[in-house]
Amino acid sequence: MSRLPARIARLGRVEYVATATLQRSLRAAREANAMPDTLLMLEHDPVITCGRVTEAHEIAFARTTDIPLVPVERGGKATYHGPRQVVAYPIMSLTLVDGDVKLLVHRIEQAVIDALDTHGIASARRPDYPGVWVDLDTARPRKIASLGLRLTGGVTFHGVAVNVANDLTPFGWFTPCGIPDAEMTSVARELGAETLDDAATERLVASFATALETNLLREFGLDATPIDAGELAALAERFPLEEPALTLPGEPRTRNSHRIEIAASERA
Secondary structure, three states: OOOEEEEEEEEEEEOHHHHHHHHHHHHHHHHOOOOOOEEEEEEEOOEEEEOOOOOHHHHOHHHHOOOOEEEOOOOOOEEEEOOOEEEEEEEEEHHHHOOOHHHHHHHHHHHHHHHHHHOOOOOEEEOOEEEEEEOOOOOOOEEEEEEEEEEEOOEEEEEEEEEOOOOOHHHHHOOHHHOOOOEEOOHHHHOOOOOOOHHHHHHHHHHHHHHHHHHHHHHOOEEEEEOOHHHHHHHHHOOOOOOOOOOOOOOOOOOOOOOOOOOHHHOO
16 A cells, blocks of 8 residues: 655654744644644653643642743643653644544554564553553553644644653652553563663664654554754744743742752763
8 A cells, every 4th residue: 555755853852842842833834735744753851741731739749840841732631751762743634544533542552552562562552541551451550651642723743752761750750641640661661671771772762763653654654754853944934833822730830949850861
């Protein structure tokens, strides 16, 4: 079966707010048919993002840390992004799934499940909880991938984040995805590979990113050619947008608070 043309951008490690701004303009460009469906593959600097339904009590302790908290317009609640976590942002038209949002989510989750399977990890969906989990049939399943999307003008942005070898400590500073008893895990933890040296860890992250990219393109029937950050920026400049009026829930961040360091493995 023939595949539709698309673009793939492998952006490396990038700051979250700038990437969110880029996504908004690219989404507008896709809606205007100024670019084909595009997949952004990347890692983020440490950040906790808060979806539209995040509640103040869910991020209360996170306010006392030095990690940035950023409100975003995607669905869902709070989650963490950081180095060695693989993130995929599909800037794609809903026509790929005949306008079926549930099918869109299902295919993204399936791409993650298949990528995990190639790395020796069995995983599954959890009813009513978007994302991907391991040991779902036990008393305490563990979440390995978080999914949050925004759909505007028939085009999706934001996407999915898979814990590969990132520090999981920050997930304990807030209520992940609004689930009080959620235990987060990673590819490295499930494989017993958390003590790998830096070179081996980077190979694991790169291998997983490639598998996820391949599976996402397959799920949506896309044949992607690379596009670099400069080309993306030039395209985005043609579709400038005002930043949305977004605020964190609750009171302003606590001043003079106790400093909590990001683990050394999170630093560049």
